[in-house]
Amino acid sequence: MESFTFHNPTVLDFGKDKEKQIGQHLASHGVKKVLLTFGSDRIKRDGLFDVVSRSLQTNQIEWVEFGGIVSNPVLSKVYEGIEVARANNVDAILSVGGGSVLDSSKAIAAGVKYDGDVWDLFLGKSPITAALPVFDILTLAATGSEMNCGAVVTNEATKEKFAINAPALFPKVSVVNPALMQTVTKDYLVYSAADIIAHSIEGYFTAAVQPHFQSRLVESIIKTVIETTEILIEDPLNYAARAEFAWASTQALNGLIYSGTAGFSYPNHMIEHSLSALYNVPHGAGLSVVMPAWMKWYHTKNPQQFERFAREIFGKSTAIEGIEALENWFNKVGTPTRLSQFNIASSELPVILENVLGNASYFGVADIYTREVSTEILENAF
Amino acid sequence: MESFTFHNPTVLDFGKDKEKQIGQHLASHGVKKVLLTFGSDRIKRDGLFDVVSRSLQTNQIEWVEFGGIVSNPVLSKVYEGIEVARANNVDAILSVGGGSVLDSSKAIAAGVKYDGDVWDLFLGKSPITAALPVFDILTLAATGSEMNCGAVVTNEATKEKFAINAPALFPKVSVVNPALMQTVTKDYLVYSAADIIAHSIEGYFTAAVQPHFQSRLVESIIKTVIETTEILIEDPLNYAARAEFAWASTQALNGLIYSGTAGFSYPNHMIEHSLSALYNVPHGAGLSVVMPAWMKWYHTKNPQQFERFAREIFGKSTAIEGIEALENWFNKVGTPTRLSQFNIASSELPVILENVLGNASYFGVADIYTREVSTEILENAF
Known part of the structure; x- marks a missing residue:
């Protein structure tokens, strides 16, 4: 730690x-x-x-x-x-x-x-x-x-x-x-779920130092978000589920899960910020597009943790199965997983790319998110 | 919640x-x-x-x-x-x-x-x-x-x-x-593990309102304590394990895992306080004696949560198997599970009982921890 x-x-x-x-x-x-x-x-x-x-x-x-x-x-x-x-x-x-x-x-x-x-x-x-x-x-x-x-x-x-x-x-x-929060629309509920999951996984996958205890806290948050989102889609007035969803959301970005970790970055937020800055897409919806696209590129950099994610969250055994399970879950609850769902044409790729490269400099990760890498991730998102 | x-x-x-x-x-x-x-x-x-x-x-x-x-x-x-x-x-x-x-x-x-x-x-x-x-x-x-x-x-x-x-x-x-903390003796390491586990399970088992998210946090703490204790017994200088153990310990009693729960009590601490007040036994060692004894009496009051504990912590399927697994683990790492290990004779039961009943009044749970119930738990501990 x-x-x-x-x-x-x-x-x-x-x-x-x-x-x-x-x-x-x-x-x-x-x-x-x-x-x-x-x-x-x-x-x-x-x-x-x-x-x-x-x-x-x-x-x-x-x-x-x-x-x-x-x-x-x-x-x-x-x-x-x-x-x-x-x-x-x-x-x-x-x-x-x-x-x-x-x-x-x-x-x-x-x-x-x-x-x-x-x-x-x-x-x-x-x-x-x-x-x-x-x-x-x-x-x-x-x-x-x-x-x-x-x-x-x-x-x-x-x-x-x-x-x-x-x-x-x-x-x-x-x-x-x-x-x-009981009047939050179903769309914003699932976008919010994607946002919370993104807060949880950024450090989980990218940290150079990631204690097991912190991984367990992250998994607790993600499992709770998945469980309560499904309850709330069926039953928006379920107070207990709404409360657990909200409390898990708070824990995902109040410093707890990042304490004792090191060397992490926020690539999914970095890329999504370009989408909402350029096309004003809902932040959470942008994240549910970016996450699978990024994961498909990144998983070989930290295969053990991706296998752990697959096993702990979805009961799957390989990294790819875990990524697919997350993407399927986003599709199931109805938050986008492709840029085409925002009517962003593939001809926009160069515009997004330039913005992402600007963000990569701002986030201090330009050496990792090069033109080539960022292109690959964006292509995954189209 | x-x-x-x-x-x-x-x-x-x-x-x-x-x-x-x-x-x-x-x-x-x-x-x-x-x-x-x-x-x-x-x-x-x-x-x-x-x-x-x-x-x-x-x-x-x-x-x-x-x-x-x-x-x-x-x-x-x-x-x-x-x-x-x-x-x-x-x-x-x-x-x-x-x-x-x-x-x-x-x-x-x-x-x-x-x-x-x-x-x-x-x-x-x-x-x-x-x-x-x-x-x-x-x-x-x-x-x-x-x-x-x-x-x-x-x-x-x-x-x-x-x-x-x-x-x-x-x-x-x-x-x-x-x-x-690297110079903490092996005895005090395992007593401390028992103390942290006790902080974690008191609310987990006794709360009338216990959100799933809070249960997941508790399980994260217990799994981490078990894992790191075993590492530290073999390798006391393992800094990473020492750090996770310490951080999990802090999270077990800083308000996090009790937030949103209701109607819980601290029966294991209540009973153990009598042991350390009367015989000056190490607090954690007293707790590893009390916990299995209390659980054997209490598990039928909250069978679902005891089954959950058995499954999540030890991969077992019944409440009793979970309790036995915890007791076996205490025995394995070397923290006591019977009062006889403190050389407390069974003839002391009435003395302990009176002190426990006093604590039950102080804790406001005298209606639950009656003379009969407290006797049964103490008998389990002998």
């Missing part, structure tokens, strides 16, 4: 009706005025906004609404949020939504405290030393952002989907009420 | 040579003077004390030595520690040792800030609202105390082994260097 420092200070308040206490959480942190970030007006129609605003009122907390954040969140909206937050002198951000709203909120939180262009922080031109405190009510379990200090945003101008990461970005309090 | 709030603020600094940074950790928390708690003088002979004192000196931190803390730590020593801490006006405690030193340190930390008898806190007569900050360098992986807010101490006068629990008792920073 490699040396590491584990410190995850986020308070995770998990369960039914927990959103009713958001005002108390904010008040106990001395917050007086928040930027209330969200996506569509759905939260106003389904009653969540009323619950939240009542809780804020009860605790004498003012808010400024900032809606309209979209999936695959964009930099222009982050700029706008920073201006609104500054103009209104808010002292915290309350994100009500999924990972896109939360990641935008983290970027706004860091941007408010930074004198230059917030995109500098994504480019690593300046460290993130301060941020407004972020609180959130999660309505979609997928990205793990509720218990980590990262955020991913797309720069529409440059078609770059890049990330920030800093301890200041850990949410102070994340409210995870699985009942709020 | 049940509702829960997860918040574990401890910084876990894990890996080789991490103890060299203890002074920096203390300084970054503004600490100027610590009570340096430890057990035997072994840390002075093996060089650890030198490393720690150098790091303290470099960071201008004074210390007051407080050694002589024993396994199954006792209340009289906690009283003494509180006096020394007060007399020297220390502003933090630095524990260098295993769970006994750390638990004593937590009790001292709470006691210093409490006006009355610190035992009141163990009896629940007063809540713990403040404590000196606790830091630790762990030299034995077993109790999980390095990443939780509990502590267990024995009152020698009343023969009660009771616990405290409060957020103020989370260590600020825990240093876990598996290399420091």
Whole structure:
């Protein structure tokens, strides 16, 4: 095992009706005025906004609404949020939504405290030393952002989907009420499943140091996601399954499964970021296309671990059988496994390739994901 | 899944040579003077004390030595520690040792800030609202105390082994260097394995609500403990195994595996506390006696989960086969499975029984662990 420092200070308040206490959480942190970030007006129609605003009122907390954040969140909206937050002198951000709203909120939180262009922080031109405190009510379990200090945003101008990461970005309090996720569409449920599986396998397959215990934790997450996704497709109101799905999602990217591992990279996310940056495909759907394509190229680099995956997750005996079983499972639950399913023509390959090569430089893995290798993986995806 | 709030603020600094940074950790928390708690003088002979004192000196931190803390730590020593801490006006405690030193340190930390008898806190007569900050360098992986807010101490006068629990008792920073554990004797290695397995199975078997994901996490811990214990018996210097053992130990009692479960109790610990309070047997050794005895009585209350345990951990098909496999494994690695191995005569049963019944009241499970039931379990242990 490699040396590491584990410190995850986020308070995770998990369960039914927990959103009713958001005002108390904010008040106990001395917050007086928040930027209330969200996506569509759905939260106003389904009653969540009323619950939240009542809780804020009860605790004498003012808010400024900032809606309209979209999936695959964009930099222009982050700029706008920073201006609104500054103009209104808010002292915290309350994100009500999924990972896109939360990641935008983290970027706004860091941007408010930074004198230059917030995109500098994504480019690593300046460290993130301060941020407004972020609180959130999660309505979609997928990205793990509720218990980590990262955020991913797309720069529409440059078609770059890049990330920030800093301890200041850990949410102070994340409210995870699985009942709020019961209205997630079946499509987004299975895209989310693909996202969680991707978070789980990136290190599992690529780490140079991968302790058995960490592999077992990863397998626990994947088995749970597969099991609960199948239950939820049949029975979307199954609270127990919704809860296990959400809790497994949080564990997939809160630092636990990566502790003690070393030398890993995020190739599936790296390649997928090109797809969502260029064609705005849902992140999870892009990942279910990329994963089998990448695995078909990569498995010979770590055959033992791929055999382990095949055996532990699907009861199969060879690496190839395991990859096929995962691809079949994606097909079965209805998340794409080929770029053609997004109506992306094979003539687009050179465009995607250039973006992927840019990402490979950004991720520091250009020596592995060369033009030749990236072409092979993308060809697998067509 | 049940509702829960997860918040574990401890910084876990894990890996080789991490103890060299203890002074920096203390300084970054503004600490100027610590009570340096430890057990035997072994840390002075093996060089650890030198490393720690150098790091303290470099960071201008004074210390007051407080050694002589024993396994199954006792209340009289906690009283003494509180006096020394007060007399020297220390502003933090630095524990260098295993769970006994750390638990004593937590009790001292709470006691210093409490006006009355610190035992009141163990009896629940007063809540713990403040404590000196606790830091630790762990030299034995077993109790999980390095990443939780509990502590267990024995009152020698009343023969009660009771616990405290409060957020103020989370260590600020825990240093876990598996290399420091390479000198743990084979006996204490296997006792520690039993302790970790006990932490893992208490909720696994007794919880009224036990999500599958949490069961998978528990099984990941137990499989890792079994695997690494066997490696370490043959090869005590195997760093990778020592590290996985330690990390699994931390995960067994830091709140993770209990999140979302409900209605569980700690019967094995409850019964074992009587053994170590009365006969000062090593806690883990007591647990390897109690677990099979308790399981033989309890398995019919939760047959599905016992079958799951048998299948997942030992590849067996019935509950009884699973229990026997665990008992055989304890015998194989050399941790006791019968009270006679401690030279406790069967005529002692009534004495143990009275202590167990007292603990059952304290744990709030007197309705389950009646005189009749407790007798049956103890008879299984003889």
